Amino acid sequence: MEMKNKKNTKAAEAGNGAKAATASEAANASKAATASEDDGKRGPAGFFRENALFCLLFCGMGIYYLWRMFSIPPWYDELYTYENFIDRGVIYSMIHWPLPNNHVFFSALSAVLNKLGSPYIGLRGISFLASMGSLLLLYRILRKAVPANLAAAGAALFAAMYNVVQQAAQGRGYALSGFFLLAAVNCLYEICVPDAGGISGAFAGTGQEYEKGGQKGEGRIKELQKISGREIKGRKIKGRKIKGRKIKGRKIDRRFWYYVGFAACLTGGLYTIASNLYWVVPVCMAGGLYLLFSGKYKTLFRLIGASLAAALATFGLYTIIWLAIGSNFLVKEEAGPFFGKGHFYVLLHDPFAAFSRGMQAMLSDPNIQSIDRSRFNSEFIQYLERVANQVYPNGGRILLVLTAAGLVLALLLCVRAFWRKDMPVFFLALYTVVLTVMVPVFLTVQCVFPYLRVFTYMGSVLAMLFVLMVYAVADIVRSLAAKGKGAQVPARVGKWAAFVFAAAGILFSVYSCRLPEYNAGYDSRDNHIYAALKQLDEQEVDTVLVGDVYARLNLYFHIQRCRGKELVMDYEQPDYVLMDKVQTGPEGEALVWPYEMNTQDFPWEWIEEHMEVVFEDDSYIAYQVVK
Structure with missing residues (x-):
């Protein structure tokens, strides 16, 4: 009987000890949550100081x-x-x-x-x-x-x-x-x-929680998981029960939405x-x-799954592009079976042909082609240096x-x-x-x-x-x-x-x-064009003539879209002419990109009789009709 009483006494003490430990853990969790909420209530002044x-x-x-x-x-x-x-x-x-x-x-x-x-x-x-x-x-x-x-x-x-x-x-x-x-x-x-826990607010998880109390990240997570794994009935931490695997409504284990975001x-x-x-x-x-x-192998498999999902989604999005540009090429190829047909006709009758043609067009871009290995080896260090110069000049x-x-x-x-x-x-x-x-x-x-x-x-x-x-x-x-x-x-x-x-x-x-x-x-060329167009009074001009791609694109953006004035191209009697001082190729014999007109193709008789210079620098010159 005495031995039985001793066993009961020890069991009771063990039970009380377990309850005390549970209560202590709950109290610690309560303090942690309270501290976290206090951190969240620092206000703008505290946030700015930090x-x-x-x-x-x-x-x-x-x-x-x-x-x-x-x-x-x-x-x-x-x-x-x-x-x-x-x-x-x-x-x-x-x-x-x-x-x-x-x-x-x-x-x-x-x-x-x-x-x-x-x-x-x-x-x-x-x-x-x-x-x-x-x-x-x-x-x-x-x-x-x-x-x-x-x-x-x-x-x-x-x-x-x-x-x-x-x-x-x-x-x-x-x-x-x-x-x-x-x-x-x-x-x-x-x-x-x-x-899990730590500093709350806009910069949650700032790293300071790893410095407080000597606790490292993993140990802190395990401790909180251990506490939160038990349901503490009747106790609340700042109005929220510790239940399941949540503290303050936030899951301690990895969230599904982070995988989606990744x-x-x-x-x-x-x-x-x-x-x-x-x-x-x-x-x-x-x-x-x-x-x-x-x-963390389970997490690794989930991460691999998220990466594969991203690859699949990317492939689907690029498939749309390949089908669109592939069908566009096929309907314009005179020797092909789809010449003159509509895009939807191609996509309905041979989508694989459109897909492969579009992919081929993208992958054949000269900017992504390999260069000679000997050239690569000789220029590799210089290329890395050029990349580094783009970070901090010189x-x-x-x-x-x-x-x-x-x-x-x-x-x-x-x-x-x-x-x-x-x-x-x-x-x-x-x-x-x-x-x-x-x-x-x-x-x-x-x-x-x-x-x-x-x-x-x-x-x-x-x-x-x-x-x-x-x-x-x-x-x-x-x-x-x-x-x-x-x-x-x-x-x-x-x-x-x-x-x-x-x-x-x-x-x-x-x-x-x-x-x-x-x-x-x-680009200095665009700077010159912008300076010329900045002086243009669109109320005095209805027609225009430019001789290169740069000027045409600048005209569309700065005049038509920013100022709301659509100017019509006139090759014979324009109200405004903007030209590069060098409109031809190096030998002056043929057009080279970005030029669309040779110097001699401009209506010089009209320019000399009815126009005056309104802008000129070392690269561009602009003429406008005298009214």
């Missing part, structure tokens, strides 16, 4: 991008895209790809904005929004692993890059491509390193510019390697050396972070290494030298790499100080060092954006 430097940078770059959007004249590629795709509507933009000038998804989105009535917003609005979004997303992903000021420094270095600035408010799809990359890596982070970003990137395959494949590789090293060689050093430090940081289970840092370091290394790998395998602007997306990757270099050096210094006999580096020293680095980055971005080469415009 993110002051980035807010300053964000507002400043927004003003600068707006100035660029309306002040710098559009150049040929923009004007061609606007007249031939954007201004013809969403559907037309989505089914035509006669030239690489049509960045399909960009043109379709821009066609929507074009409905607002402003040609400049229609042409450049999407790039402006994408550039501002890229700043936010870059700052957000950096805040996952580094302090606010260090993240702001990375955003400032990104904002100061020449190629980033050039594409920021330009009517092309490169800024949108960079946005999709950053959106994809943000989704990928949430899939691979899900945050797949959508990959699809959007490829649908905008096909060459974005240069970053789509490495992003998938980085995510796969992270999950493989972390042993700093190509230094940047290549810094990038190589950064890769070494990032690899060391990868190993160190993985050993420490510091998964946010491990994720970012692995991501930057994979995307940077894959650039020369892809070029070598394909044996191509793409347009330099194709690698504009690397701006955000290099900004992350530079931040991680500083972070790695600081980490090494802290470790050496901790192992040595001297005093440890005070925390405030690191805080002020990050502040100085961020302030220097912002000053550098201000300095860079004031350089003449940053604001000189995209």
Whole structure:
């Protein structure tokens, strides 16, 4: 009997201990949720104090991008895209790809904005929004692993890059491509390193939760999953029960919508510019390697599924383009069986012929063909230097050396972070290494030298790499100080060092954006034409004559669309004539692009008798009828 009583007493004590542990865990969860809600109630003042430097940078770059959007004249590629795709509507933009000038998804989105009535917003609005979004997303992903000021420094270095600035408010799809990359890596982070708790608000999961209480990301997740896996009846945390696998209404395990977002970003990137395959494949590789090293095989299979879904969606979207342009070629080929037929006739009777013809037309583009291997080997380093010069002008060689050093430090940081289970840092370091290394790998395998602007997306990757270099050096210094006999580096020293680095980055971005080469415009020829048309009084002119493609495209955008005056081409008695001073080819014998008329073909008798010079510079001359 006595032994039985002792057993009952021990069982009761064990039960009480379990209840106490459960209550303690619930109390800890309650405190965590309360602290999280308190963080969310910091208000605008607290938010600004924490993110002051980035807010300053964000507002400043927004003003600068707006100035660029309306002040710098559009150049040929923009004007061609606007007249031939954007201004013809969403559907037309989505089914035509006669030239690489049509960045399909960009043109379709821009066609929507074009409905607002402003040609400049229609042409450049999407790039402006994408550039501002890229700043936010870059700052957000950096805040996952580094302090606010260090993240702001990375955003400032990104904002100061020449190629980033050039594409920021330009009517092309490169800024949108960079946005999709950053959106994809943000989704990928949430899939691979899900945050549970921590800082709430606009920049949830800023990385500070990994510093509080000595808890790392994975340990924090497991702890919260352990608590939330039990239903604590009758207890509420700030009005919400801890039930199922939710805390504050947010799932702790990976969310389905992050996979959807990741797949959508990959699809959007490829649908905008096909060459974005240069970053789509490495992003998938980085995510796969992270999950493989972390042993999260179930998540890895889900990520592979999302990537395959993106590939399938992209194939479907490009199939529409291939069918459209393929049928267009077939009905115009005189020797073919479909000559003179309608597009729908071709699609109904032989869709495969249209599909294969359209795919052949896209893949045969000379801009994506391989070059001779010996030429590639001899020019490879010079090409990389030219790419680097597009990041910071005249700093190509230094940047290549810094990038190589950064890769070494990032690899060391990868190993160190993985050993420490510091998964946010491990994720970012692995991501930057994979995307940077894959650039020369892809070029070598394909044996191509793409347009330099194709690698504009690397701006955000290099900004992350530079931040991680500083972070790695600081980490090494802290470790050496901790192992040595001297005093440890005070925390405030690191805080002020990050502040100085961020302030220097912002000053550098201000300095860079004031350089003449940053604001000189995209093409001097378009600048000359814009200067001439700016002086044109459309109320005095009804007919016009221009002699080259550049002038014709500028006339359509600046006069017909911006001013609302449609001028009719008149080859005999025009009211206004605009011509390049060199209208012929090098030998003066035949027309070469972009010229559409020889100098002698202009109505010189009419010009000399009835017109006077109203504009002239070293490239263009304009005549107007004397009234």
